[in-house]
Amino acid sequence: MQFSKVIDVEGALSRIRDGSVIAISGFNIATTPEYLIVKLWELYERTGHPKDLFILTDTLPAVPDRGLDFIGKKMHETGDREFLRGMLLTYLGWAPWLQRLTAENAIEMYTWPIGTASCWFREVASGRPGIITRVGLRTFLDPRNDGCYLNDLARERRTCSNSLIEIDGREYLLYKAPKPEVALIRATTSDELGNLSMEREGIFGTVLAISQAAKSCGGIVIAQVERLAKFGSIKPKEVHVPAPLVDHVVVAPEEYHWQTCSFRYDPRISGEIIPPRASYSPLELSERKVIARRVALELLYLAKRLDRPLFVNFGIGIPALTPLVIEEEGLSEILLTSIEAGPLGGVALTEADFGVAIGPFAVIQMPDMFTNYEGGIIDASSLGFMEVDARGNVNPSFIPGRITGPGGFPVIVTGSPRLYFAGGFTAGKRKFRIGNGELRIEQDGDVRKFVREVYKVAFNGKLALEEGKEVLYITERAVFRLSERGLSLEEIAPGVDLDKDILSRMDFQPQMGKLEEMDRRIFREEKMNIEL
Template identity: 55%
Template sequence: MSFEEISYLGLGKTVTAEEALANIKDGSVVAISGFNMAMTPEYLVEELYRLYLKTGHPRDLFIISDTFPGVPGRGIDRIAEDMYRRGEEGFISGMLLPFYGWSRTLQKMIIEEWFEAYTWSIGIMAYWFREVGSGRPGVLSRVGVNTFLDPRLGGCALNEKARKAGRVRGRILEIDGREYILYQAPKPEVGLLRGSTADEKGNVSIEDEGIQGTILNIAQAVKARPRRGFNIVQVLRVARFGNIRAKNVAVPGPLIDYVVVAPREKHWQGASMDMDRRVSGEIITPLSPAFAEPLPLDHRKIIARRVLLEMAKLVAKEGRPIIVNLGVGIPSLVAHVAVEEDVAEYMEITIESGPWGGIPFTGPDFGLAISPYAMLSIPDQFTIYEGGILDAASLGFLQVDREGNVNSSILPDRLPGPGGFSVIAAGSPNLYFAGGFTAGKRDIVAEEGRLVIRREGDIRKFVRSVYKILYNPRSAMEYNDQEVLYITERAVFRLESGGLRLVEVAPGVDLEKDVLRHMEFTPLITGRVEEMDKRIFRERKMEVKKELEKALRV
């Protein structure tokens, strides 16, 4: 067969969005790639909803995603806002997403029972696509045992419709005396994917994207027997067959059925950027202190600094750079502080979307990083986490109770879902929960080496009993021996067999008035409580690099 004949065979794959999407049947299970806006086929998602409004079909779709395909005002959130405004209940019959946090409207719809809503952790979700693509019944994992995800404790259902329908479920299985959860969900029949370039045969490359995502695994799950489905990919351009090098093909052409060229404005790298070569990994910028503007010394930076000091201790102990994961919010600021202190080279910083190194973005652009030196697929990244291959992780928290249980994200009126939290928390051997001591409107600053609480937050985060358990230290310890700290701007707690022990308080803080009075339980306290390092509360650099160079004899 000649080169021209091979090229010709793939020409029919390039079609309009409507031509491709019109093949989706009512009631289909549709898998959509996307980590916020990274790898989200925004054009396909919005055109699918537009087709439904135009024709009434396809309807009653069950939506599955590896993370969340959108951000506030874009992607799935934009559709949810329009559905809610119109009172349009026919488009979606159910959803399985690890994260709903970027859409207050979706969360409201879940609470109001518009459709079935389920959640798993990102790592479980990404593995599930790979397992289904292999013809297996689901994902078997220790993650989630004795937490909110355990079927004996409510399982993964977020509302009553989901509990009654049970389309997504978990089963407890015992292997060698240990309990595991078998996570199961409907096999996807349609894949909505995203790449940068597709050639005439349908081969897809991702050279402009900020992450690898899960597109290959979604495509595999869709194509797996016994019910072979079809995949639609959104790209920026179509090239002649042979122009994409074999090693640069992210999804082979035979797995792609339709190629749709998207307008540039519906194919940004992230929420706030069209195209940044540093984000796609084509340019690596030296991460010197001059590269990062110093963060203001507010309570968020104070916490990030304290986490950095803990990680520096671990570097000195191990005698080498350490592999770390940084979660969304305050934990992601640790990377910025590491660059300020010129110690980024001692910490191999990873984020759950796949990048290694660089400086992670925060907010809606979380998942992307400036100048990463490597990028893994999301399933491969979570293998690093669940397998305990990393050295440490810092994650946020919403509530903590006396036993050390953590609720990272779920309240009666708030249903963001676990994101990557559950897998990372279970797998990390050194775990540093990082967050404000209280929540709500507050004014907390550092002045001359001490903490000053000008206005206290009115929401307690250290409570008698968390609303939902997303991290259970007893189960996690059976899975992986862990060192666990709970780090705030005014106090640090260590997890022990008897519960939480208060080990440090900030300079300038009154133990009774500023700490114990704002907790719903009394932590373990023995003897004198240490004072947090004063360097954390001063504007100048902490000079962490000198300590590390001395410890490592650089």
């Protein structure tokens, strides 16, 4: 066909000029154009061009040694400092080589929350200067604190920024970055004209908005797909990115087109097959399941109080196990779960596969999902924590010497009206004996998580109280509530000693509420058999 946009990979990537700003889609490996990323490096390695590139992303198109982390590894091993001048990433936890480049001050590195970056592409596609939001206020992201800079080179050059503004007497942050001149995106199928469908992908991500952002400033869009179709054979409502937004289409070998880090292709992830409930295996009883069960109970109490199903979010780690508990109890229709990349329902995958779900009942675009979060449309959210202090401030993942980024955390805590932070009471090597309705601590972790002052504030307890949020901190041995006087201890696990196992393991004295025992059903092998 004379209008075909299908082209070889080098022909497409050769259109990228030195100094370009490139937007790349991807949530870990989901929607990551891994073939284009690898071949872009190989083209530079062979020819010296394109170079001096700046990369913008909606999340992190990488897992260790793959995607953008593959480029980080190559740059580190070769000592190259010319290919990239900088990046805007929302999370670096699965990109150890990019973390090294950041720590070495080899490239400029900036970070925004995922939802802010994802929605920013829509804003700039509409010709607006950036995105205005309350996300990040009074946290490390606030320009009065660290701002969005992850290293000294970023602080010096300020290619990306956020600044404090005031509207009608209320504080906001304005996030700005250079507009993309190139977009590297991924879909499943392209017809000869360049219409793209995403039927085998686990998520839609921000693929459409990234394409629009590049085209709005006269840029080019290069799409990686796994297969081709005849023009007109893709149903109109299944076209996710229409042909006018696509310049070139490259067919990738299957080894560069995985749904997630661990799955080449699973129709349950793309929603083509909905698995029966019998296919889910219950979690083994452990301290992690104990915490997830307590979160599930809190959500079920809320559903009973509101007398309707709940729309909820779960973050990575222990919170992501809560849907498994909900499924085991046969209550998935009462709690309508979501994860930030776009899936609703099903069972969320974890670790480097986080972002997709097995058997979702719906999948929406990522900016739309974050609108649900930031706008307070959801009823509640459960997120993990690394540190909590006496004022209820939370540090989810930051430690000295480790560079991660905020992920979706700041957007979710800004908008969600109810927050149930969930995690282990201590960290390190621990051993528990759980059963018969009790928890026994045989060896405790040597790392304290309830500290006098958190290392980085990603959730501001005082601001949450001002905005009327309900906040709980749920662990395997204790449950705290955020009050005007700070953290208040409300529940302890049966079998746990208050002074030895809780108060002596904290760096501050919590307020003492009406102390109750945690529900003993949480600590038994059998199902909780919850009735609403």
